[in-house]
Amino acid sequence: MGEAAARHDDGRQPEADAPGTDMAAFLGLEATADPALWRLPVTEDICGGRGALYGGCGLAAVVETAERASGRPLTWAACQFVEGATTPDVIEVHFEVLTAGRRVTQGRVTGRVGGRVVLAALVALGTREFPARGQWGPVPPSLPPPHACTTRRMNEQRRGGLRLRIDERAASGDPDGVVRASDGRSFLWASLPDGVPASASALAVLGDAVSTGVAATFEDDLRARSIDNSIRVVRPQACEAVLLDVQVDGAADGLAHGTVRVWTPDGQLLAVTSQSGLVGPR
Template sequence: MDPVSFLGLEATHNPHRWYLPVIPQLCTGHQFLFGGCGLGAVIEAMERTTGRPVVWATAQYLSYARPPSVMDIDVTIPVAGRSISQARAVGHVGDTEILTVNAALGDRSIEARGQMIEMPVVPAPEECAERPHRFSGEEDTIMRRLEMRLAVGRQFAEFDGTPLPGGRSALWARVRDLPETTAAKLAVLGDYVPFGTSQALGRQVGGNSLDNTLRVVRLVPTEWVLIDIEVHAIERGFAHGLVHLWAQDGTLLATASQSTIAREWT
């Protein structure tokens, strides 16, 4: 299955407009469009509209799209250079803007290259415990399409208010029905600073994403992706953090950074 089929993204007669039916399988347990799915759909629309791979894309989340609505995605390309396109897109349901995305897309071949950081040493996926669903009924959400293994951190029942050293946690993730490594898939997996917030505090504190910036480094085949989350700070009711996305062979696939609204779970 490719990202278009996985997300249910639909092309229209206008090459700059796409439709995304908002179904429960793209939503959170609170039944609104999962931010990573929204960014992933826009990235896929941008890549197919420009014919170029995304370099970076940043989303600002403005409102909630709930099933059974349809989100329209309108892509604008202000600049299409020889090797780089600059694009923006608005996802909206009727007159309500759900998210806006700015991005650069392109590919340049130069000899200078290198990876300067290394993947943290964590147990292999098969050695890690499964991460249980937080909500009852999550089999009808995006969570049923993701297989998660806890590599660094604690299960929900183990939270005792003790902060996690360095604010660092990690999950192995495998996306059912989407084995290929694509930018859209990494956008879905990059939306995990809210998970890291609860791990960092050792308390049931989640959050809603205000933004998400995905920077794509290198796409290589990998069955599992390590979501390496570093929460930098929680202050004034907001959490800020960074995610590194790693292939099993240690290749850095992408980074994602977010600010979220921190909320106490009940």
């Protein structure tokens, strides 16, 4: 480990005054009198296009709500998108504890507009000091750094307000910024306005890249609807930008599934996100 000295026995803690973008402010997530209930106004700033909530922002709101309500850092979340939330909906995001032990809290987070469920999520939070640590499996190839990569090129009408707030660079692709995949694998650099904080919710926003990978893999302008966004957090770390290592795993019967390994520029694995989506002709 070589870094245990300054760490609390419970392992990592949610970051309070950490460097990088303040994620609750970034999302526009608002506290209420009930610490387990937060409000997420769906503004253009968190939409991915056509006034629809960006999936990664939905997952991030789940993460922030669960971390702030429980006081523990998130380690796993799966968020299902049930009904599209669109501007100007206001989502009531509610955290419910299913079990809370000495180290770990498990719960559900539900997002409702009026009484209608738009997000349904499962979450686990809490870590502990234990020396078994490491990262394994495919590492990214040598790639040019973010500043040497072209800004990702997207169809403008699908860009949405969120896309204007995150810096995305095509690390595998054409010189004009179109992301390309080889054997279903594609790479992007992504960052937030004030850098990437050591926060699971930041990784949730940036790690929502499976649909990008699907488009790069099929080289076709497919319509995709996310079923879920899921995240497994290894250890968040503040950094200038993250490398999204996107692997589309398989597609059949109108669905595509993919996995994203989220890396620091110096090759630390921060998280693994994954997603299933419905694909169809646009």
